[in-house]
Amino acid sequence: MLQRLFPLAHTVSRQMFWLQSLLVVLLLSAMAFLHYYNDGRTWLLADESRRHAREQQQLGDTVSRLGDLHNRLILLVEEQEAEQLSPSDIVRRKLSLQQALNQLTQDTLALGEQTRQSPALAKLVREIQADLMRYHTQASNLLQLLPSETEAAEEQALIISRQVTQDMEKLRKLARQQREKSIRHFEADLQETLHTGHQLQNILLGLLLAALALIGWRMHRIGRQLQQTEALLVALGHGDTSVVPPQGDALFQPIFKALRRFRELLISQQALLASSEAQQHKLESMVDERTAHLQQANRQLEDEIRQRQQAEKRRRLYEMVFEHTEDAVIITTPDTHIVAANPSYQMMTGMTLDELCGKRPPIARSGHHDRQFYQQLWTQLSSAGRWRGEIVNRHTDGSLVHALLTINAATEPDGSVTHYVGILSDITQLKLAENQLRRLAYYDPLTALPNRVLLKDRLTHEIDIAREEKRSFATMLLDLDRFKYVNDTLGHKAGDELLMDVAERLRGTVRLEDTVARLSGDEFCIILRDCTPSQVARTADAIVTVLNLPFRLEARDAEVGASIGIAMFPGDGENSENLMKNADAAMYQAKALGRNRYCFFEPAIEARLRGEMELFSQLRHAIEEQQFVLHYQPIIPLGDGLGSYGEALLRWPGGGSQASPGVFIPFAEQHGLIEGIGDFVLEAACRFVATSVEQGQPQSISINLSARQLAMSDLPERLAQAVSQHGIPASAIELELTESSLIQNLEAISVTLTRLRQAGFRIAIDDFGAGYSSLNYLVELPVDKVKIDQRFIWSLFNSPRNQAVVKAILSLARTIGIQTVAEGVETAEQLAFLQAHGCHYVQGYYLARPMSQQDFLTFQQLGPANVTPAG
Numbered sequence: 001m002l003q004r005l006f007p008l009a010h011t012v013s014r015q016m017f018w019l020q021s022l023l024v025v026l027l028l029s030a031m032a033f034l035h036y037y038n039d040g041r042t043w044l045l046a047d048e049s050r051r052h053a054r055e056q057q058q059l060g061d062t063v064s065r066l067g068d069l070h071n072r073l074i075l076l077v078e079e080q081e082a083e084q085l086s087p088s089d090i091v092r093r094k095l096s097l098q099q100a101l102n103q104l105t106q107d108t109l110a111l112g113e114q115t116r117q118s119p120a121l122a123k124l125v126r127e128i129q130a131d132l133m134r135y136h137t138q139a140s141n142l143l144q145l146l147p148s149e150t151e152a153a154e155e156q157a158l159i160i161s162r163q164v165t166q167d168m169e170k171l172r173k174l175a176r177q178q179r180e181k182s183i184r185h186f187e188a189d190l191q192e193t194l195h196t197g198h199q200l201q202n203i204l205l206g207l208l209l210a211a212l213a214l215i216g217w218r219m220h221r222i223g224r225q226l227q228q229t230e231a232l233l234v235a236l237g238h239g240d241t242s243v244v245p246p247q248g249d250a251l252f253q254p255i256f257k258a259l260r261r262f263r264e265l266l267i268s269q270q271a272l273l274a275s276s277e278a279q280q281h282k283l284e285s286m287v288d289e290r291t292a293h294l295q296q297a298n299r300q301l302e303d304e305i306r307q308r309q310q311a312e313k314r315r316r317l318y319e320m321v322f323e324h325t326e327d328a329v330i331i332t333t334p335d336t337h338i339v340a341a342n343p344s345y346q347m348m349t350g351m352t353l354d355e356l357c358g359k360r361p362p363i364a365r366s367g368h369h370d371r372q373f374y375q376q377l378w379t380q381l382s383s384a385g386r387w388r389g390e391i392v393n394r395h396t397d398g399s400l401v402h403a404l405l406t407i408n409a410a411t412e413p414d415g416s417v418t419h420y421v422g423i424l425s426d427i428t429q430l431k432l433a434e435n436q437l438r439r440l441a442y443y444d445p446l447t448a449l450p451n452r453v454l455l456k457d458r459l460t461h462e463i464d465i466a467r468e469e470k471r472s473f474a475t476m477l478l479d480l481d482r483f484k485y486v487n488d489t490l491g492h493k494a495g496d497e498l499l500m501d502v503a504e505r506l507r508g509t510v511r512l513e514d515t516v517a518r519l520s521g522d523e524f525c526i527i528l529r530d531c532t533p534s535q536v537a538r539t540a541d542a543i544v545t546v547l548n549l550p551f552r553l554e555a556r557d558a559e560v561g562a563s564i565g566i567a568m569f570p571g572d573g574e575n576s577e578n579l580m581k582n583a584d585a586a587m588y589q590a591k592a593l594g595r596n597r598y599c600f601f602e603p604a605i606e607a608r609l610r611g612e613m614e615l616f617s618q619l620r621h622a623i624e625e626q627q628f629v630l631h632y633q634p635i636i637p638l639g640d641g642l643g644s645y646g647e648a649l650l651r652w653p654g655g656g657s658q659a660s661p662g663v664f665i666p667f668a669e670q671h672g673l674i675e676g677i678g679d680f681v682l683e684a685a686c687r688f689v690a691t692s693v694e695q696g697q698p699q700s701i702s703i704n705l706s707a708r709q710l711a712m713s714d715l716p717e718r719l720a721q722a723v724s725q726h727g728i729p730a731s732a733i734e735l736e737l738t739e740s741s742l743i744q745n746l747e748a749i750s751v752t753l754t755r756l757r758q759a760g761f762r763i764a765i766d767d768f769g770a771g772y773s774s775l776n777y778l779v780e781l782p783v784d785k786v787k788i789d790q791r792f793i794w795s796l797f798n799s800p801r802n803q804a805v806v807k808a809i810l811s812l813a814r815t816i817g818i819q820t821v822a823e824g825v826e827t828a829e830q831l832a833f834l835q836a837h838g839c840h841y842v843q844g845y846y847l848a849r850p851m852s853q854q855d856f857l858t859f860q861q862l863g864p865a866n867v868t869p870a871g
Helices: 002-081 087-115 119-145 150-237 253-324 343-349 362-366 371-384 428-442 452-469 483-490 492-509 533-548 576-592 603-625 661-670 674-694 715-726 746-759 774-780 790-794 800-815 828-836 853-862
Strands: 328-332 338-341 386-394 400-411 417-426 473-480 515-520 523-528 562-569 598-600 629-637 645-651 701-705 733-738 762-768 785-788 819-822
Touching (some): 002 087, 002 119, 002 150, 119 150, 343 417, 371 400, 452 515, 473 533, 483 492, 533 562, 562 576, 629 853, 645 674, 661 674, 746 774, 762 774, 785 800, 800 819, 800 828
Parallel strands (some): 733 762, 785 819
Antiparallel strands (some): 328 417, 400 417
16 A cells, blocks of 8 residues: 555655746746846837937037037138238138038938927928028128128128027027927836836736636645545554545545555454464463573573673783883792793893793892891881882893882782782982982082082081081182173173183182082182181182182183182181171172282171161162252352353261261262162252242253263163253253263263263263373263362362373363363462463362252352352
């Protein structure tokens, strides 16, 4: 029956396919017809529109040509009357006008073709043609009158002008009527096209609705028959034979017949099934009984097979682990003869399995374990059945192999030992890494000397021994004096080479039992064991001597010195911290005394360092809290056209005994605090100049720059930013540089000073004449002013040489165009001498002492002419 269902389904599907295809064809045909119909009408309308456009263009051209021809004719008459043309020009232009007139007449005759469908337009065209023919005749006559009969030509031109005006109006009327006719014709054609399209759409829509209704009726009938078939199949599938298939239509008749035969077959099968159920029950009971016996036997067999498989899997797993584990594994008899060894153990010892089996493990060949080690191993293994520890094996190539060994005893249920199993983990690389880390942790990588950590450990150990044995030893701190110069000039590679040579010389100078360590950079420490101060002095003197010898480096030879500080145990400290601190204090004392020497620690050194630490703390606090003030000392001009200004001088009101600038300013330079002080001076001076400008009394101020400030690469930018923030010109600030700050790097300083001059600042050299290269500064540096050192002014009349030096400075400065300032003027004689020899400015207590900001402004208001010497 099912075989009959498939042809039926195929037939139904085919009918549905053809119905859908018919609907698609109808839709496509309707769309194509409407498309082509609309395209045809659109083409016709476009063609009609183009034709009307051409007619409009032709009429426009006719009007334009008529107007142009008339203008040319009138112009010819006017120029002839004005006698502006020669006879040949008149003939030539008459010939050109006659040709244009003939061509216009011919084109006008063609206008009748375009108006054949409109009688009104045709009549208007005929009138225009008649007028143009008359215009042709009159214009020809006019041309004949020229050039002889000018007055008749003018009258004829006037008549022609009136006629041309009428003709052009008729042409414009014709163009308007033609355009209106074209628009009406286009609208009528468009309306007709839309009406026809709507009619066609209605017809096609009716046809489509009829087709859809027919297809829907057919699909509904097929669907109803399919629902009946589905209901019959479901009922028969559930064994319901009471349903009877209907007759159906011709399409579904074969399937309903097949369902009726299937129903009859199902009834017969149900009867046959009922007769065989009893026999089936009997067979099932016999099968169940036999199956129970077979299942029990099968379970027993499966259990046995599973146990054997698991045992085999465990054996293969143990073999795989034994063969492939990275740890070395050996198995020995109770008397320690090897019976098995995995490949890792063979690789660890360099021996094959045949060479190992039957022999004892080669642990004893390394020579690293004594008899006591083996005794402890066997004692623990016998008592606990397990031992774990580190051993050293020796490979057949002679190398040592460090391993972590674990030995376990394999026993029977009664406790007797059958085998020993040893597992060894190779830790050779780990040991090497530990040794390397230990070396990195306790030794300097460059010089291989003990570092600070190991030094502290040895120093503590040495203190314990010395305290126990009631003896003394020395702690020496050593710092290279010119190492930074070598690094800066020759490079860090040369510096490293120098440090290694220093380490070798120190090791060669002290004893083997002494300790030489490198703390950091160019700082070393030496522990001299069991020695007296005299012995320490001899050793320190030898170290100073040997380090004064030249060092032959790869780049070039270099010379350095060493400053050494010595602290003795127990007199200078009983712990490592005090010994190191006091040795460091003694080393700084050696540097303060001129370097390249050694000093023993003394209590006075500690007191001085304590005072320096206190001053450092107070000075840093003063910088943070802005506890400084500026006083200003006037600088008085001696010549006409020069304005007075002042030098900013720093004061520390809360400094106590350390308040003198000669004390705390050099200290700040030495200990890295001068930059903060310099920033304060710059800010305060700029603020004072800005305040003086606001009060209508603008001032110029001179401030001092330290060597550290001058070495800053961004100094010009910082100074320019400071004056910009306060809105003052850079020329209001003069920068004073001491000669000691210029000897570091003259080329780099020259570049910095040039940038400052370009920014607008004025440059002055302070304490001029005290240095060995003063004249070189005047040549090499962009300087505006020099301030003669006050020591020359104080002793001006004590020695003719001093007067000669001052005269030479004033003469040289005047020759090269640099202004001069004399500092320290304290007598009228000094002032008279300086004024007589052309000094530009003077400064000193004779004229004015440093004063507060307000007093300085009052002093400046009085002017130099009203100034009386200060008392």
